[in-house]
Structure formats: structure tokens, C-alpha cells
Amino acid sequence: MIKGRLHSFETFGAVDGPGIRTVVFLQGCPARCIYCHNPDSWNPNGGREVDTEEIVKVAKRAIPYYGEEGGVTFSGGEPLVQGEFLIQTMRALKAEGINSIIDTSATYIDEYTETAISECQMILLDIKHSDPNKFKDIAGKSQDPLLEIIDLINKHRKPVWVRQVIVPGINDTEENIKELNEFIKKIKRIDKVELLPYHTMASDKYEKLGLSYRLKDVGPMDKEKVKHLSSFINY
Ligand code: SF4
Known part of the structure; x- marks a missing residue:
């Protein structure tokens, strides 16, 4: 059994997939x-060592609250970076009757990604931007893995919740949302699309880590405007 590296757990999560969920931040x-x-989740050698047994034990404690839909969501960081550990842990959870969701930024793909996708119940797909250049500007990574991951999701017929964080002056235009609406037509099974208003809580964390924060002068996203933008989504 291989070991993983854990950032943190969140118990009784209510927003990262259907039902009540134990969220495992890898x-x-x-x-x-x-x-x-979560800039403190970037370093692959950070956090602490964790084994599958510990995750199963934590997840089992909340079984009475999961109901029909709840379970475990693997988030991060980017959970697909620890693909082998993720697969091993999702299989162990399945043996206990607990379903798993992968919350991914689709910025990384390797030989474990397809099996990980095939083993999970559904995907939370955080699409940084539908335009490849803007995607790279926001995420600092190529959009190519996203396109490959969408193909794998379609191949394994997994349902998806699409998400995009909406940031003032970066992607908060009607044009962007219309482009996103076109882009997500590539995904065969969408259950939900969530536009998430940017908020400014991260800047303190960056200061503590001695990192510069590019959005330090950007205010929180107007929630009413996000509601309006959501009206252009019709998947
Ligand atoms: S994908 Fe982006 S937002 Fe998510 S943990 Fe990585 S750097 Fe942070």
C-alpha cells in the first residue's frame, strides 16, 4: 500500500458535491x-504523510450522515497528482460502501488519471477559463490536460459539476460566460454549473508565506452580477 500526502480534512462539507461529504484535501x-x-497546498512534499486506512477511518465516522448521496470528495491541491494513492483509497472506500468524488482543476494528467476517473462517482471540474491563453494566465499551466480529461470523463460517462471562479476584471463579462457555455458543450453529462464569486480571503495567507498576491488590489466579486452572468448558462 502506498502512502499519500495530506493537506487537511474537512468533515460535514456541504458544498463540494451532493449530500454531506468528508472532504480530503490532498x-x-x-x-x-x-x-x-490554498497556496500552502502547492508543495508536493508539504502537508503530512497519510495512509489509506486513516482516510477510510475518518470517512467511516460520518457514514450515518451521508444518506443516499453523500460520501467523500478528494480535493486539494490537485488530487490527480497523487493518482495511484487516490485510486487505492477510492477502492478502499468503495469496499466500505462510500462513494468518491474528484474535485479537479484538470491541470495535470498522467498514467493513473483514466483509472482514477473510472473509479469515481462524479467529477467537480474547475474550469479556469475556456480560452487557452487566459487559462494559462490564470492557472500558470496549459489547458491541454483539461481537454484530455474531458475526453476521459466522456469515455467513462461520469457526471460533472462545472465550476468557474469569477474574478472582477478577469472573467466577469457576458462574453466570457457565453464562451464558457459553448466550451462546456464538449462535456456529455453535466448535472450543474456553478459560477463562484471571487472573494478576497486569501491575501493574508500569501503574506504569511512571503508570496506576492497579484489580486491584492482587486475587491470581492459582486454576487448579484454573478447571478446575472449565470443566466447565460444553458447546458
Ligand atoms: S488548482 Fe489552482 S486554485 Fe486549485 S490548489 Fe492548485 S493553484 Fe490553488
């Missing part, structure tokens, strides 16, 4: 999103 992310709220 450590390590190759992206450098300009608005990342």
Missing part, C-alpha cells in the same frame, strides 16, 4: 492560480 498542485486560496 497535498501538492502543479498550478499557480492567481486567486488560489
